[in-house]
Amino acid sequence: MSSLPVLVLNSGSSSIKFSVYESAHGDRSKLFEGAVDGIGTDLGKFWIKDAAGKKLVDQTPALPTRAVAFALVASALHSSDFPAPQAIGHRMVSGGPTVQENQRITPELIDEMESYTAFAPLHTPIAIYIMREALRLFPGIPNFVCLDTYFHRTMPEVAKHMPIPDEYTEMGVRRYGAHGVSYESIVYQLEPKVPEKLIVAHLGNGASISAIRNGQCLDTSMGLTPTGGIISGTRTGDIDPGVLLFILRKIAETTESATAAADQLEIVASKKAGLLGVSGLSNDMRDLREAIKTGNAKARLAVDKFTWTIAKWIGSFVAELGGLDMLVFTGGIGENDIASRAEICAGLGALGIVLDPARNNTRGEAVISAENSPVTVRVIPPAEDLMIVNHVIRLMGK
Numbered sequence: 001m002s003s004l005p006v007l008v009l010n011s012g013s014s015s016i017k018f019s020v021y022e023s024a025h026g027d028r029s030k031l032f033e034g035a036v037d038g039i040g041t042d043l044g045k046f047w048i049k050d051a052a053g054k055k056l057v058d059q060t061p062a063l064p065t066r067a068v069a070f071a072l073v074a075s076a077l078h079s080s081d082f083p084a085p086q087a088i089g090h091r092m093v094s095g096g097p098t099v100q101e102n103q104r105i106t107p108e109l110i111d112e113m114e115s116y117t118a119f120a121p122l123h124t125p126i127a128i129y130i131m132r133e134a135l136r137l138f139p140g141i142p143n144f145v146c147l148d149t150y151f152h153r154t155m156p157e158v159a160k161h162m163p164i165p166d167e168y169t170e171m172g173v174r175r176y177g178a179h180g181v182s183y184e185s186i187v188y189q190l191e192p193k194v195p196e197k198l199i200v201a202h203l204g205n206g207a208s209i210s211a212i213r214n215g216q217c218l219d220t221s222m223g224l225t226p227t228g229g230i231i232s233g234t235r236t237g238d239i240d241p242g243v244l245l246f247i248l249r250k251i252a253e254t255t256e257s258a259t260a261a262a263d264q265l266e267i268v269a270s271k272k273a274g275l276l277g278v279s280g281l282s283n284d285m286r287d288l289r290e291a292i293k294t295g296n297a298k299a300r301l302a303v304d305k306f307t308w309t310i311a312k313w314i315g316s317f318v319a320e321l322g323g324l325d326m327l328v329f330t331g332g333i334g335e336n337d338i339a340s341r342a343e344i345c346a347g348l349g350a351l352g353i354v355l356d357p358a359r360n361n362t363r364g365e366a367v368i369s370a371e372n373s374p375v376t377v378r379v380i381p382p383a384e385d386l387m388i389v390n391h392v393i394r395l396m397g398k
């Protein structure tokens with residue numbers, strides 16, 4: 001089989017990340033990756049680097065809109081400097097209750113997924129926009145959607161079901177989970193020796209944790225939307241519904257319509273809460289660690305709230321799994337924040353989780369548990385784009 005360049009598009013709220021992989025004879029290798037960052041700010045960046053890290057494009061363009069940003073990416077990828085993609089894989093957080101399988105994208109499928117924007121309100125609009133633009137700007141190239149919810153489809157009903165009246169359940173309100181492509185990629189990297197009882201903590205700006213049995217998702221912390229579960233950069237995580245009602249009523253006192261009040265509540269719960277809300281300073285762990293060094297008590301509380309919540313979830317997942325063989329940390333904080341890993345694991349000795357401080361004093365892939373720790377603790381960076389390429393190749397029947 002000849003080489004098959006696959007473009008992966010993975011968008012965030014103010015960035016579009018992409019990579020191109022070559023797939024030949026069952027081998028996948030990354031040819032290059034890039035991003036347009038800072039959309040809608042004065043700090044627009046556009047870069048592409050090859051697999052060896054050499055910068056091929058390094059610009060600071062004005063990026064007033066996502067249309068301008070994606071046009072830059074498409075035009076670079078159409079130039080003769082890069083191989084023409086023969087398939088495109090799109091990362092998508094949630095396609096709602098009716099789109100749960102990774103599949104080829106059609107205009108009708110995009111409309112269907114768009115109707116469930118409320119299930120991932122921060123992520124869906126830009127992903128939908130990019131899918132429509134990719135169909136238009138790369139005519140004739142097959143596009144495929146890879147859903148984060150796909151990995152979580154194996155959860156039992158007791159984990160998926162929300163304790164709400166049936167009429168809302170029938171509208172598709174249930175636990176879907178997120179970060180599924182990351183979890184899948186950790187399991188993929190552990191193959192063929194995937195431990196029976198595994199917990200993976202994906203700790204990035206968005207944070208979640210999953211209990212995985214024999215490679216299949218048993219439970220996960222995020223719920224209907226990525227706002228649920230663990231406290232993260234700007235999101236509440238799980239919270240007493242009474243708190244949301246209290247805030248909603250406060251907002252409603254000065255808001256004209258119920259929809260406007262709900263929109264404001266969404267901003268509070270998903271953009272102003274979490275580490276940012278508690279610290280009043282930043283959603284970025286590096287900033288918080290710096291502030292803690294200067295004695296900032298609110299930064300300390302925010303980070304304590306984060307690590308304490310994660311330790312509690314680990315405890316409940318050990319109970320659910322009936323024990324634990326391996327704990328994996330991944331995501332920007334999971335891979336890099338040595339102190340967070342130490343603080344999360346500090347009280348978990350009774351569960352057999354014992355870190356080796358010297359081994360933990362590292363960034364990137366490593367085994368960080370003590371020699372005699374009953375549970376192996378590892379750091380493994382996710383390989384999300386590779387996972388998407390694998391799905392695309394499978395769906396193309398290649």
Ligand code: AMP
Binds near residue numbers: 285331332333337
């Ligand atoms: P992600 O969303 O996976 O890119 O992760 C972003 C989070 O990782 C932010 O909170 C960053 O502060 C955190 N992070 C990245 N690098 C480091 C580092 N060297 N030390 C501590 N936290 C880091």
